[in-house]
Amino acid sequence: MSTHTEAPPLSARAVWITLVVVVLADAMDLMDATIANVAAPSIVRELGVNENVIPWLGASYALALGSLLVLGGRIGDRFGQRHTFLVGMIGFIIASALAGFAPSAGVLIAARVVQGAFGALLIPQGMAIMAATFPKPMLQKAFAVFAPMLGVFAVAGPVLGGIIIDADLFGLGWRPIFLLNIVLGGVALVLALRYLPTVPAHRSTRIDLLGSVLLALALFGLMFGLVTGSSDGWNGLTIGSAVVGVALLALFGWRQARADEPLLPRSLLVNRGFTSGLVVGLCVFASFSGLMYVISLFFQLGLGYTPTEASLNLIPLTIGIMIGSGIANALILTLGRRLVLIGMLTTILGTGALLLVVLGSGVQVPWWQNLIATSIIGIAAGISFNSVFNTALGNLKPEEAGSASGSLSAIQQVANGIGSALVTTIFIGTLAGGAVTAMTTTLVVILAVAVLCLLAVPLLPRRAVAMEG
Known part of the structure; x- marks a missing residue:
């Protein structure tokens, strides 16, 4: 009772x-x-x-x-x-x-x-x-x-x-x-x-405790294999760990298809617009979390900044995120998935600008060039963060919104972990060739991921839901 x-x-x-x-x-x-x-x-x-x-x-x-x-x-x-x-x-x-x-x-x-x-x-x-x-x-x-x-x-x-x-x-x-x-x-x-x-x-x-355990073990196995393999070399342990991670991820999907109350509602997983939003969101948050991490590393390991100097030079990026969020708030209902496209194109612009700055100035980057490039990246992040998921929710039923929002928040955190690990591994793995080589290699990889993300944007719902809370 x-x-x-x-x-x-x-x-x-x-x-x-x-x-x-x-x-x-x-x-x-x-x-x-x-x-x-x-x-x-x-x-x-x-x-x-x-x-x-x-x-x-x-x-x-x-x-x-x-x-x-x-x-x-x-x-x-x-x-x-x-x-x-x-x-x-x-x-x-x-x-x-x-x-x-x-x-x-x-x-x-x-x-x-x-x-x-x-x-x-x-x-x-x-x-x-x-x-x-x-x-x-x-x-x-x-x-x-x-x-x-x-x-x-x-x-x-x-x-x-x-x-x-x-x-x-x-x-x-x-x-x-x-x-x-x-x-x-x-x-x-x-x-x-x-x-x-x-x-x-x-x-x-x-x-669904079993589903939760399978997901956690799958992510750990996959990430351990990818990160350790990229940094220490591929061997039986790293390859085996990645393979086990993929197998457990497949087992998690099998479990979600059969559980009475799955962690991810089945109606969401068969919704093309929502699953496309998950994919785009995974790429967006992974790219930005990794990018923000390596910018801080480049400031300290490449430009010789103290932690305080590095953190102060990250302020334009964070202010840019707040500005981009305001832009997205004002335009999301009008532009829908077109705003996601704008965010991704701005991401490419900002990352490309930072790449040109590093290629042109090396470890002698003037502060104002950093400010311009990181501000553009921040605005792109703000637009993308606040448009991808609201667009992914665009064609869901009202009763699905709560579960979908929780799933998207979880995907965001997982993407942050994946991005910070993999992108940072690329940076650290190429650091032996110098900070400039490490930074340019990382930025090229992020640019490639951003371009690939563009391919999934047309699969998103045309309209977005209003932003609340």
């Missing part, structure tokens, strides 16, 4: 404190997803490890988060979003402490995986709690604050990371970038325990 009751109405004070808690949780996720971009050279230098470790610093977090994100949402539905949020927050704080005090690269990467896993429990619950408990007028006001705040944290992550590393707080070097989560998470946890509302659990929700 169902025991569901309506969640009691919240006071205005409780609404805003809940919003603060959710924003802090998402801020930790955003900063931890990007902060390794700036910190990677310092981490490698201090731990005395090979640069081949760099691709895993970001990929370990993103892949764990992406592969478990949909599962995290289901767990929240079944066991209660408040309890799941609190477990996710406590686990994230503990994993951040482990990362901050990690004695070796192996422990650090393991801690990043645990961070991602608990992040998958944490992140889906906040928006679900807000949607279920906030009065509609307050929900609209909350969303109006939520999006700009996340934009601020997206900018602040790399900048704050660079400043903290160069400040060498208490002689800890890069470690405070992870230990900061103990403070932010601690504040959020105290507020959540007192103010976070309870949403009735849906005990009838089914969880």
Whole structure:
């Protein structure tokens, strides 16, 4: 028998404190997803490890988060979003402490995986709690604050990371970038325990645990094979790992076709527009996450910037993303999939401009040339990020939108992991020939991926859904 009751109405004070808690949780996720971009050279230098470790610093977090994100949402539905949020927050704080005090690269990467896993429990619950408990007028006001705040944290992550590393707080070097989560998470946890509302659990929700395990193992096997093979050479282990990953991915697809409540609804997988959006989104987010990572590496390993200088030179890129998002918001309903095409063409323009700058100036790139090229790349990213998925949702039924959005968010995180790992591996693998060779090779590969993405754009729905929240 169902025991569901309506969640009691919240006071205005409780609404805003809940919003603060959710924003802090998402801020930790955003900063931890990007902060390794700036910190990677310092981490490698201090731990005395090979640069081949760099691709895993970001990929370990993103892949764990992406592969478990949909599962995290289901767990929240079944066991209660408040309890799941609190477990996710406590686990994230503990994993951040482990990362901050990690004695070796192996422990650090393991801690990043645990961070991602608990992040998958944490992140889906906040928006679900807000949607279920906030009065509609307050929900609209909350969303109006939520999006700009996340934009601020997206900018602040790399900048704050660079400043903290160069400040060498208490002689800890890069470690405070992870230990900061103990403070932010601690504040959020105290507020959540007192103010976070309870949403009735849906005990009838089914969880496809086997499908989740298959997906996680498939992604790990595939990525381990591709990244390790590209950096250390192809042998029985790397080839076997990639083959096993592909086989497990096929087994995951077989499972989704037969499970009573699959992680990915079958109606979505047979929708050509939606699946095309998944493919384009995978290419877009993988390319941009990798590109942003190697730009930071090039700034430090090629141009000799300090972490602070590198992070400050990434600000035009992040501001460009915010500008591109505004453009996409204004034009998405009018242009539909044509806006995706514009975003991809702008990506090619910005990446091509950066390639010409590197070819022309080598490691003596003037700051203003960096600013122009990275600003164009940022605008392209903003347009693409905010148009691909809204276009992919263009011809779905309203009742499919929730599952589709969750699936797209998971794909985004997986793509971030794949892109940061593979693109960074290309950069590190060619670094022996010099930073200029490594950067130009990487940019050529990204240009080729962007051109290939154009082939899938005509398969997207013509119209897009409105952007909300």
